[in-house]
Amino acid sequence: MRVAFSIFAAPLRFSPSQCCWARMPIGRTWLLALALLAGRGEAQRCNPELQGVAHNLAKGRPAYQSSLYPHPIVGAASKAVDGNCSGEWYTDGSCTHTGFEMEPWWYVDLGDQYAISAVVVKNRGDCCGERLQGAQIRVGDSVADHGKSSPLCGTITDTRLGSVSTLYCNWLKGRYVSIRIPGRAECLHVCEVEVYGTKPEDTFWERIKVPRVLHGGIRDSAGSTEASLLNSRMLILWALLLVLALLAGSGESQSCKPIPGGNNLAKYRPACQSSTFAYEIIGLANKAVDEICDGDFYHGSCTHTNGENNPWWYVDLGAEYAIAAMVVKNREDCCGERLKGAEVRVGNSISDHGKSNPLCGNITDGSNGSISTLYCKWMRGRYVSIHIPRQSVALTLCEVEVYGLTSENEC
The missing domain is CATH 2.60.120.260 (Galactose-binding domain-like)
Structure with a gap:
């Protein structure tokens, strides 16, 4: 039996055969949990897949970079979070630009710690896209070294002019998202950076508050070993695991290109x-x-x-x-x-x-x-x-x- 779930259509669908579909209502609790992961609706321009289903945490936030390229078109760090996804440095003036230097960097302050699902980076479109090759995206809570020691989300490999790179961070937690070109002297320019995620306490596993396993036995976060509390939480956990297994379907299931906050409307359809x-x-x-x-x-x-x-x-x-x-x-x-x-x-x-x-x-x-x-x-x-x-x-x-x-x- 295959099961599919849609945030927007809101049914669970059972498919005993290609052309026979039945429907049953889904509880509001599951809608709320998945909606929290999807984030608030807001139109985006760099990655159309996210339009209307995810909120860009970086937009309008304070941003900083290692230097400023001396040019009449000012490539300030804030140009990467202005909501303008144009990749034209000369005509639209909406890209950052550092000087030519060793390991240039840029980072944005999200204002609070978030669990980051994905980071979208728009490359320059009029020239010089290859400069972004190998740029590292990092997420963490410290900018003592401008984010250099923060955990790595991913590395940019697509340097085509105007390319849009989406890097999936697997819910890395942090307040700062940084970009650095490691190991060489280069100019760093990005034309937009979008960051998607949610508050750590809103992620699914934080909300169900699974009891922790310690050397002295199974205890809750306050150290209680009361049997009733343990049994109720374990019952909730097993019920949720069962539903998640149904939602997941076959163990071989996977997305060809995961879309943060998005739902595959074609999955299991006739x-x-x-x-x-x-x-x-x-x-x-x-x-x-x-x-x-x-x-x-x-x-x-x-x-x-x-x-x-x-x-x-x-x-x-x-x-x-x-x-x-x-x-x-x-x-x-x-x-x-x-x-x-x-x-x-x-x-x-x-x-x-x-x-x-x-x-x-x-x-x-x-x-x-x-x-x-x-x-x-x-x-x-x-x-x-x-x-x-x-x-x-x-x-x-x-x-x-x-x-x-x-x-x-x-x-």
């Missing part, structure tokens, strides 16, 4: 395709929405049509949504080039399998195992479809994730 390749591993349409991001077709979690003219695949989201972004995982054991040029469309009609619905974008990366993210700019629709136009080829998808909001909640 899917259809133009044909099914007859082979020892059946590439059914629903293999693209099973939450298994394995790209090896022979492991059994990818779709596969026959080789045919204009093959297609689509998923029924069950209602109209405003779609922010889509993530498509390509096959990785071979044949990734088949997906190059595929059209991704969003709309409310499947009279022609979605072929006439508005275009969200085209897949341009045909490398084996590629993960393509397409931003749909809040296009509205119930159906998301993928077509390979004007070719006779097999269509294979190893996972499709769809992120958005119910239309009435669009920001």
